[in-house]
Amino acid sequence: MDEAVKLCNDYLNQNQVSTEAYLLLGQVQQAMAQNERAAQSFQKAIYLQPTHQEALTHLALLKEHQGNADSANLLWQRIHRLTKDKQF
DSSP: OHHHHHHHHHHHHHSOOOHHHHHHHHHHHHHTTOHHHHHHHHHHHHHHOTTOHHHHHHHHHHHHHTTOHHHHHHHHHHHHHHHHHHHO
16 A cells, blocks of 8 residues: 555656546555545546546545534535536
């Protein structure tokens, strides 16, 4: 897992910033129980692509796990609006 974090960080340092790289980094950090770092990585992915549903979902689930229901609910509402907009 440490190697995966290193590879993600190396990629981000050597290339243009990438939503997918931040998402992967967050997933690895979350698997390592580095929840604050994971949240930061998911937030960076969302900053780069505000409609990235996978990053939003990961962050919402992480916020729920941390007991931050208000933040999680706001994220779920945002995801719901995005999926509703895609239907039209």
